[in-house]
Amino acid sequence: MDSQLRSTSQNEVEHLDNAVVIAESLVNQVKKSDIDMMVQHQKEMLTRYEKTNEMLINFNMLSAQRCETTSQDFKKHTQMLYEMKKDLDIVFKRIRTLKQRLTKMHPEAFAACSDVCNIIEVENNEDTQSKDDVQTS
Template sequence: MDPPDSASRVFCSRILSMVNADDVSAIILAQKNMLDRFEKTNEMLLNFNNLSSARLQQMNERFLHHTRTLVKMKRNLDSIFRRIRTLKGKLARQHPEAFSHIPEASLLEDEDEDPIPPSTTTTIATSEQSTGSCDTSPDTVSPSLSPGFKDLSHIRPGSPAINGRSHTDDEEILSLRAC
């Protein structure tokens, strides 16, 4: 067929002589190491995926249980408030003198009222809050907690004087102390 020194044999032998056998074995060894790592990583990811799936199932069951509990509690509270409204109505009919100072509309519309007025739930951000420069060091004491100040938050404007002095007199004294 082909003589021993044919062109194809010469070409193949020259190509094979260009490739270093040590380099080829090093590449094969590196590929085996990478294959082992990838198999271990794949196994770990499969284990993680199985564990995540099991945890998701558990959390989903807990979530459904808690959701059912909340729905049941809401139903119970609605029933309780309905009974309370019914009792209020009966008491208002039986003892109208006790309920004379309460407007009738408030007796019937208790369910529409929000237990927390919106003014107390709204927070207005000040410049200190928005920039984050508020000093929260422990040596800073608010005036309402300081020993020299009285808590006047419970006194309504126009309230009667106590011991011959109104709360506005106290405010004037406190403002003079601050100067």
């Protein structure tokens, strides 16, 4: 058993010696100045990446602030449009109510006006249809 341990340990020592020899030969093939130059280039690139990263962080913060401001403005404008629509609906409802009252009070005047409006409406429809026909041709 001792002989097996000795042969195993001798094999391991020889294996380690071979590994050390290979590592030393690789180290000897590369010049120290080349390694130093590569390290210097890596440090320069690291500095550039850190500066770029800082600039991107600042840009993202600024963009987030502007996005928040724009979102708030968008919400305000949307609310304003919704309120304007409600106001217009109320105005059109009042106009319809007034028109109905006036129709009851002065039916002959509205009959004459409605004939004129119908003629104008028919002419507008004909113009629209002729334009559509020209566009499809």
